[in-house]
Amino acid sequence: xxxxxxxxxxxxxxxxxxxxxxxxxxxxxxxxxxxxxxxxxxxxxxxxxxxxxxxxxxxxxxxxxxxxxxxxxxxxxxxxxxxxxxxxxxxxxxxxxxxxxxxxxxxxxxxxxxxxxxxxxxxxxxxxxxxxxxxxxxxxxxxxxxxxxxxxxxxxxxxxxxxxxxxxxxxxxxxxxxxxxxxxxxxxxxxxxxxxxxxxxxxxxxxxxxxxxxxxxxxxxxxxxxxxxxxxxxxxxxxxxxxxxxxxxxxxxxxxxxxxxxxxxxxxxxxxxxxxxxxxxxxxxxxxxxxxxxxxxxxxxxxxxxxxxxxxxxxxxxxx
Amino acid sequence: xxxxxxxxxxxxxxxxxxxxxxxxxxxxxxxxxxxxxxxxxxxxxxxxxxxxxxxxxxxxxxxxxxxxxxxxxxxxxxxxxxxxxxxxxxxxxxxxxxxxxxxxxxxxxxxxxxxxxxxxxxxxxxxxxxxxxxxxxxxxxxxxxxxxxxxxxxxxxxxxxxxxxxxxxxxxxxxxxxxxxxxxxxxxxxxxxxxxxxxxxxxxxxxxxxxxxxxxxxxxxxxxxxxxxxxxxxxxxxxxxxxxxxxxxxxxxxxxxxxxxxxxxxxxxxxxxxxxxxxxxxxxxxxxxxxxxxxxxxxxxxxxxxxxxxxxxxxxxxxxxxxxxxxxxxxxxxxxxxxxxxxxxxxxxxxxxxxxxxxxxxxxxxxxxxxxxxxxxxxxxxxxxxxxxxxxxxxxxxxxxxxxxxxxxxxxxxxxxxxxxxxxxxxxxxxxxxxxxxxxxxxxxxxxxxxxxxxxxxxxxxxxxxxxxxxxxxxxxxxxxxxxxxxxxxxxxxxxxxxxxxxxx
Numbered sequence: 001x002x003x004x005x006x007x008x009x010x011x012x013x014x015x016x017x018x019x020x021x022x023x024x025x026x027x028x029x030x031x032x033x034x035x036x037x038x039x040x041x042x043x044x045x046x047x048x049x050x051x052x053x054x055x056x057x058x059x060x061x062x063x064x065x066x067x068x069x070x071x072x073x074x075x076x077x078x079x080x081x082x083x084x085x086x087x088x089x090x091x092x093x094x095x096x097x098x099x100x101x102x103x104x105x106x107x108x109x110x111x112x113x114x115x116x117x118x119x120x121x122x123x124x125x126x127x128x129x130x131x132x133x134x135x136x137x138x139x140x141x142x143x144x145x146x147x148x149x150x151x152x153x154x155x156x157x158x159x160x161x162x163x164x165x166x167x168x169x170x171x172x173x174x175x176x177x178x179x180x181x182x183x184x185x186x187x188x189x190x191x192x193x194x195x196x197x198x199x200x201x202x203x204x205x206x207x208x209x210x211x212x213x214x215x216x217x218x219x220x221x222x223x224x225x226x227x228x229x230x231x232x233x234x235x236x237x238x239x240x241x242x243x244x245x246x247x248x249x250x251x252x253x254x255x256x257x258x259x260x261x262x263x264x265x266x267x268x269x270x271x272x273x274x275x276x277x278x279x280x281x282x283x284x285x286x287x288x289x290x291x292x293x294x295x296x297x298x299x300x301x302x303x304x305x306x307x308x309x310x311x312x313x314x315x316x317x318x319x320x
Numbered sequence: 321x322x323x324x325x326x327x328x329x330x331x332x333x334x335x336x337x338x339x340x341x342x343x344x345x346x347x348x349x350x351x352x353x354x355x356x357x358x359x360x361x362x363x364x365x366x367x368x369x370x371x372x373x374x375x376x377x378x379x380x381x382x383x384x385x386x387x388x389x390x391x392x393x394x395x396x397x398x399x400x401x402x403x404x405x406x407x408x409x410x411x412x413x414x415x416x417x418x419x420x421x422x423x424x425x426x427x428x429x430x431x432x433x434x435x436x437x438x439x440x441x442x443x444x445x446x447x448x449x450x451x452x453x454x455x456x457x458x459x460x461x462x463x464x465x466x467x468x469x470x471x472x473x474x475x476x477x478x479x480x481x482x483x484x485x486x487x488x489x490x491x492x493x494x495x496x497x498x499x500x501x502x503x504x505x506x507x508x509x510x511x512x513x514x515x516x517x518x519x520x521x522x523x524x525x526x527x528x529x530x531x532x533x534x535x536x537x538x539x540x541x542x543x544x545x546x547x548x549x550x551x552x553x554x555x556x557x558x559x560x561x562x563x564x565x566x567x568x569x570x571x572x573x574x575x576x577x578x579x580x581x582x583x584x585x586x587x588x589x590x591x592x593x594x595x596x597x598x599x600x601x602x603x604x605x606x607x608x609x610x611x612x613x614x615x616x617x618x619x620x621x622x623x624x625x626x627x628x629x630x631x632x633x634x635x636x637x638x639x640x641x642x643x644x645x646x647x648x649x650x651x652x653x654x655x656x657x658x659x660x661x662x663x664x665x666x667x668x669x670x671x672x673x674x675x676x677x678x679x680x681x682x683x684x685x686x687x688x689x690x691x692x693x694x695x696x697x698x699x700x701x702x703x704x705x706x707x708x709x710x711x712x713x714x715x716x717x718x719x720x721x722x723x724x725x726x727x728x729x730x731x732x733x734x735x736x737x738x739x740x741x742x743x744x745x746x747x748x749x750x751x752x753x754x755x756x757x758x759x760x761x762x763x764x765x766x767x768x769x770x771x772x773x774x775x776x777x778x779x780x781x782x783x784x785x786x787x788x789x790x791x792x793x794x795x796x797x798x799x800x801x802x803x804x805x806x807x808x809x810x811x812x813x814x815x816x817x818x819x820x821x822x823x824x825x
Contacts (some may be wrong), residue, residue, distance in 0.1 A: 125425065125432045132411045132422050139409040143423030144394040308413075 001162035002182040005030040007063040009167025010177040030163020038155040045313030081175040118200040134307030217288040228275040235268025322385040324512040330379030339365040347512040354527030358752040359722035362536035402474030403483040412459040464495030481512040518752040573602030576772035582632035593796040600772040607787030615796035625649040653741030654734035672700040672714040707732035724755025
């Protein structure tokens with residue numbers, strides 16, 4: 001859906017010449033794929049993993065094909081990107097001002113969307129019903145809520161948001177479209193949802209961590225040698241993990257796990273002190289966000305609070 | 321006085337079955353009306369009709385004297401009819417207030433206004449003495465409290481007639497007494513209550529009137545003050561029912577199972593079972609009494625080879641079999657596990673497949689790894705006849721059978737070969753009196769034949785009427801091992817509570 005949004009947005013802006021209309025087109029493209037998803041998984045009750053993988057491949061094929069059809073002989077067209085908007089006073093704050101308050105309007109909009117999502121989920125009847133439908137659909141059904149309608153609505157909204165995300169990627173950030181340009185970001189988003197424990201604010205936090213890792217890898221790719229600060233950071237992380245482990249399980253903590261973490265921390269600090277002039281291939285840095293994702297998930301998983309009925313089609317005859 | 325609910329001449333036909341025939345049923349405001357019947361007698365269908373899930377072929381339903389065509393559960397609720405399902409319809413991760421608010425329009429849409437809901441829930445809870453805190457999460461509540469949340473949900477929606485579908489199946493005795501209180505206070509406040517249960521004691525204890533269904537038809541509607549258990553049971557089953565098993569005295573033979581110093585510890589050192597020593601002889605039933613969760617499940621699992629003991633020895637016919645596997649156990653004995661859905665049968669497989677689970681790999685049912693369906697079918701047909709399993713065919717899945725018939729499948733599979741050892745855990749849990757009687761009869765026949773039985777049960781009546789000797793399990797230890805004539809229900813209850821006045825005998 002992100003990919004569909006990226007292409008839809010790019011095409012929309014190219015067609016209309018307006019970036020906002022481009023974003024609308026992106027959201028619409030995402031929604032249309034979501035409608036297909038809902039039709040297959042909610043109405044036809046297919047297995048969501050199968051449908052998801054299928055739609056993924058479908059989106060790659062469709063966008064690649066359409067891109068070549070429409071733009072194939074025109075070469076690479078770079079569209080105008082969205083300008084940054086500085087918020088007067090706040091952007092002048094030292095250290096964080098520039099990073100937080102000198103962004104595109106789309107970035108500010110994401111903040112609003114996070115807040116709005118939280119409000120809708122936890123403060124409205126619609127959100128209450130939606131959460132119930134995800135947890136115990138039979139309970140919602142007996143309370144007179146239509147499971148199919150709520151699930152359709154949820155999938156469509158998700159599609160629109162994913163499409164929007166894609167259009168931000170293509171037209172807000174880069175101004176161009178490339179084949180399969182979302183490159184697994186949807187899976188990162190999925191990881192962020194799990195890492196954020198299925199709560200809107202947690203997910204926003206998780207996105208910060210992953211986004212940070214992504215930004216970091218971009219910087220580090222540009223460095224010739226590994227900056228010594230990286231080692232320091234590595235050591236600190238290992239140390240914090242060790243402390244957390246000890247605080248949680250006290251004397252019953254496995255000595256091997258503790259030992260490993262302390263050893264890793266020591267290696268980190270030693271490398272910081274030695275500051276060797278090593279350089280790693282760029283691919284290694286590219287993998288950084290995914291490594292962070294894996295590490296985060298293996299650490300956090302289990303503490304999950306996933307909706308109980310996630311990915312399970314609802315049948316009244318079986319569940320009531 | 322116009323009854324709150326009047327159902328007249330209600331008939332519902334399903335293909336091949338008459339689920340309800342000409343049923344007349346009424347409930348007054350302030351009345352607790354018991355609905356009694358064996359599994360499959362038509363209680364659920366009747367209530368589904370009342371709740372708008374099933375449409376009757378004939379008949380008339382009146383609420384407050386006005387004819388009503390109930391189209392859906394939602395419509396039923398608008399008319400003031402609410403149902404507490406046997407399986408709760410609650411979202412465990414949400415609070416009480418959120419569950420109550422679910423599906424309702426708030427006073428200021430689209431906001432959910434949970435604070436307002438919570439306040440009203442607290443008011444209702446206080447008025448009916450339900451002791452529910454609206455801000456607690458459902459997952460943190462006991463089953464009894466969750467049931468009250470279901471009742472609260474209905475009260476909040478203005479229900480005047482509450483249908484409680486088998487509400488006691490999941491409750492502890494203590495919770496049952498609380499439910500009894502709740503039902504009484506609701507009735508005093510003028511609510512009508514339909515109480516569905518196949519347990520005769522409960523009907524006699526709480527219902528004002530009791531309507532008995534058999535094969536879809538009303539057998540009678542009686543004031544509970546005028547009848548006793550035997551009468552109700554006869555109405556329900558249609559013949560005299562032996563509620564207490566009659567056990568002939570017989571001399572015990574040589575020991576079949578001998579257990580010495582059996583113990584079980586978890587890897588982190590918790591003791592689940594300790595120092596269990598006992599033996600079961602031919603023709604003897606040893607009952608293990610105890611409150612649920614005192615090691616009964618673990619004892620059965622260790623004896624049947626599901627998990628290994630951490631200390632002690634088990635002998636079968638004098639041969640040491642400690643550490644046996646479940647497969648090996650099945651060669652020497654039979655088992656009726658306590659949770660039949662998880663451990664005894666596969667709900668999605670057919671009757672014949674379930675009957676064959678222990679045999680399909682052996683001759684004559686299979687040759688060189690290929691099964692032989694005809695041999696299996698003949699064998700299954702004999703079992704279905706012999707054990708009186710009521711099923712439309714051998715090819716329906718077990719899910720479609722009643723609990724009693726599912727249990728008969730288990731009993732048939734385990735008992736047909738006349739094993740010399742039977743381990744039965746809660747063999748009558750969830751069964752109606754007819755099926756219960758069947759299981760008792762089979763166990764006694766096994767005893768007459770000289771089979772040894774270990775009966776693990778929380779039902780004291782069952783333990784007392786069937787067992788030759790009784791062991792009381794508390795915290796994984798036997799606090800007493802006694803001859804059955806030397807003890808009555810009260811003493812047994814005290815021992816289960818941990819009192820050890822009565823020494824081991």
